[in-house]
Amino acid sequence: MTDHGGQPNRTVVERQSDQELVATRTFDAAAQTVFEAWTTPTLFMRWWAPKSMGVPLLSCEMDLRAGGQYRLEFGHEGAETFAFFGRYVEVEPGSRLVWTNDESDDGGLTTVTFADKGGTTQLVYCERYPSKAALDEAFDGMAGGMAEQFGQLHELLASLGMP
Numbered sequence: 001m002t003d004h005g006g007q008p009n010r011t012v013v014e015r016q017s018d019q020e021l022v023a024t025r026t027f028d029a030a031a032q033t034v035f036e037a038w039t040t041p042t043l044f045m046r047w048w049a050p051k052s053m054g055v056p057l058l059s060c061e062m063d064l065r066a067g068g069q070y071r072l073e074f075g076h077e078g079a080e081t082f083a084f085f086g087r088y089v090e091v092e093p094g095s096r097l098v099w100t101n102d103e104s105d106d107g108g109l110t111t112v113t114f115a116d117k118g119g120t121t122q123l124v125y126c127e128r129y130p131s132k133a134a135l136d137e138a139f140d141g142m143a144g145g146m147a148e149q150f151g152q153l154h155e156l157l158a159s160l161g162m163p
Contacts, residue, residue, distance in 0.1 A: 011147040018132040019108075021139060023125040023146040029157045031116040032094040034123060037153060038112065039064050039097070047152040049074060050145045064091055070099060101127075106134035123150075 013023045027034050037043045041060040049057040058081060059073045068088045075081030086100035086107065095114050101107030108129040115122040125146065129135040 011150040013143040013146050015135070015139065016126070019129045019135055021127045021129075021135060021142055023143075023150065025123050025150045025154075026117070027121045027123060027154060027157060028119075029121055030119060031114040031121040033157065034121040034153075035094045035097075035114050037156060038114075043156065047156045048072070048149060050148040051152065052148060053145075064088065066091055106130060106137070108134070 011023055011025045013021065016022045037047065039062060041062055044062075045057050045060050048060075049055060055074050056076070057072060057074055058077070059071070061069075061071045063069050066088055068091075069085065070088065071083055071085040073081050073083045084101065084103050086102040088097065088099050089109070090096060090098035090111075094116075097110075097112045099110050101110060106129065108127045111124075111126045111128075113124045115124070127138075127142070129138065
């Protein structure tokens with residue numbers, strides 16, 4: 001288990017199995033609000049890319065429905081970019097998102113749940129990889145990256161004063 005962040009609502013990232021990474025965090029906002037920050041492209045672009053990477057999220061396309069596609073493009077204007085893309089498997093407004101990660105053969109299936117806890121939201125992010133080797137390769141970067149991303153989401157929600 002890896003514990004990230006010195007704030008009260010810290011991010012906990014752990015391996016659940018040889019193929020599964022799980023990150024959890026509680027946010028001081030309603031589940032619907034946190035869900036909107038995940039599903040509104042203009043909000044998502046403000047927090048998703050870890051700032052320490054120095055590679056901004058240039059574009060975000062979301063067709064938010066089962067079978068709909070998404071595409072996230074990273075890089076710098078005028079330079080070579082890279083993208084993450086896939087399709088939504090499940091979309092339950094305010095409570096659950098499931099999507100594929102189709103940019104490589106080692107892409108997994110991501111599930112995010114948003115549990116309303118009386119004004120706060122317990123978020124659980126689960127990424128299932130096709131093999132132990134794929135998770136091994138991704139784990140260290142994902143652990144630190146998720147903690148930073150969730151910290152940036154916390155800051156965004158606070159800055160917007162979103163209940």
